[in-house]
Amino acid sequence: MSALATWDILETSVIGYGKGLNQDSVRTGGTGAATDPVVLAVADGHGSASYPRSDIGARFAAELFAAKGREFGALVRTGRLPWLRDYARYELPEQLVRDWQARVWAHWGRQPGPEGADAPREEVLRLYGSTLVGAVLAPGLFVAWQLGDGDLTVVDPDGRVRLPLAPERAELGDETASLCLPEAWHLVRVHWEPLPEPARAPRLVALSTDGLSKSFASDAGFTEFTSGLYARLASRGLPGIEDDVPRWLEAASRHSGDDTTLALALRAEDGGAGRDGGVAGADPREAWARAPEPARPWGPGAETEAEADPTSDLSDPPSSLSNPGPNLSDPLSERSDPTGGTRNDDEETERP
Template structure:
C-alpha cells in the first residue's frame, strides 16, 4: 500500500491598504490522517456601514466551519461516500447557515447595538454578513464548500490550475451571497472529489478571499500567481516561502484595496526523503464518530491588476497577528430583498 500524502498547512491574512479593521478571518489545521483531517476555512465580512459587525460574523463563520469540517472528515470511511456525498451537498450547508445565524442572534442578545430589542432578526443578521469558503481533506476524499465570493484554487498532479467552485456567471459589481440571507444554504456551491489513489490527490489547495483575485487585471493573472506559488512550494517547501507570503498578500492588497487572506494545503509526499505516514493505517481502527444529523437518519445506504512575476520575487517580510490554527468548536428567517454587497467602507462598530 503506497503512503498517502502528508500536507503542509499555511494561513495568512493582511489588512486592506489604508483600512483600520481586517474583516477577514481564517482557520486551518490537520495532517490529513483519518482522525485528523485537513480543514481550511476563510471568511470575508462585508464591511461598510451596512455591516458594522461583519468581522464578528466572519469569525463565527470560520470557527463554525472548522468544527463542522473536523466532524465531517472524521466520518469518511470506505463504502460511505454515497450517503456522505448527500450530507455534504444538502445537510451540512443548512447546518452551517442555521448555526451561524443562531450564533449571531445570541451574540446580539448579549451585546445589542443602538437598535436594541426593537431590531428584527433580519436586520440583526445583516449587520454580521459574511461569505465563507471551506475545504476538508481526508484519506480518499477532498470536499469544498463556498457561499459568496472568493476563490478555491487547485493545482493538479500535472501542474494544471483549476477553480472548481467558480460560479457559472460572475456576480455583478460587489454583490455577493451571504450567510445573513434567508435559506442561504441553497446558494452554497459544493465540490466533491473522491481520491481513490494517493497519486491523484491535488498538489495544492488554496482558499482566498476576493482581495487576492481582485488585485489582478485578468483571471489569467490570478491563475499564474497560483502556478507560481506552487512552483516555489515545490522547489523550496513551505519553510522556504512562509515568510514571503505576507509580502505577496500586502502587494495584492495595495492593488485591490481589500483585506487579503490565504489558506493553503501543500501536498508533501516525503519529509527529509522518507515517505510520510500512511493515514489509512488508522482508518479501520479509528473510533466510529457520531453522526451529526442525529439518530433519525436511518442506516447507511449501499456504497458507491498585478504582475505576479515581479512581486513573487520580493524579499520576505513578517506581519504580526495573522489569525491561525483551528480552535476548539464552540428557522426560517425573513427574506432580504436582494444580495449583499462588499463596499469596504470602514466604520466603527456600534
C-alpha cells in the first residue's frame, strides 16, 4: 500500500466569551507514517447546570479516542481493509462509547457528587455528557468518526472543500447526540476513505467543535473560511498562522458564545511551505471578506439561501489583529446528529 506524505499538526482551543471554564478538549499526534498514524480528536462537553462535569467527560472522550485511534492506525495493512472497514463502522464506535461510560462511572465512584455513589447510572453519565469528532490518517487510509455536533472539514488536492460527516438534516434547537446516551454507538457517523494513490490524499483535514461553525451565518461562510485558511497554509505553512489562529477562534467565540477548538493536519508537500515556512501570501481573512457565499458542497438543501442574521452588527472583540471575517454572526441553527440527543447549550448558560 502506498505511503502518505508526512503531515504537520496544529491544535488550538479557546474558552467561550464570558465563560469561566473551557469544556472542550483536544488531542493530536502522529506524522502519518505506518508506525505513527495521525490522530486528531476534539470533544465538546455540553456545559450548563445539567452537565456540571462535562469538561471531564470531554477530556475522557478525547483521551480515549487518541488511544483507540493509534491502535486502529497500527492495524492498517494491505488486504485488511474489508475487515477493518467493518471494525471501523461497528466495533470501534461501541468500544469508544462503552469505554467512555465505564471510565465516567469509575470516576464517579472515586469522586461522587451530592447524589451519592449509588446514584442511577444514566443520571451520572449525563453529568459528564460530551460529543466527539475523531480522525485517523494512516498510509493508504483516512477514516473519521463523529457523535453529535462539530465539524470534519477536508480540502482535496483540487482545493475543493467538503464536509463528509455533515448530517443530511439538522436537528431542531440545541439537541445533539452524546456519549452519555444509552447505546450511543448507534448514532456514530463514520467516514471511510481508502487512499491507494498518495496524490489523491486530502491536503488538509480539520476537526472543530461547533463553537467555530456556529459563528457563521451560513454553512457556506464556514466553508469559505476553511478555503481561505488552507490558502494561507499552502503559502506560509503552519508557522505563518500559528499566532493568528487563537485570535480567529477568540473572534468566533465572541459571536457563538461557545468554547471553540480546532485541530488540523496539513499534508507536507515536497518543495512546499511545510514546517519550515514559505513565502508570505494573502491573509485568508481578506479572501473570506470578498468572496461571495457559494452553495454548500454537501447534502440536500444546497440551494437554500441563508436568511439575514439580526446579530450581524455585533462589534469585533479587541485584538491587535483584525477579525478573521467581517460581521461574524450567529448561524440560524446548529448542525448535529438527527436522532435523539441532549442539549449542548454552553452559550446560553455560561455567559455572565
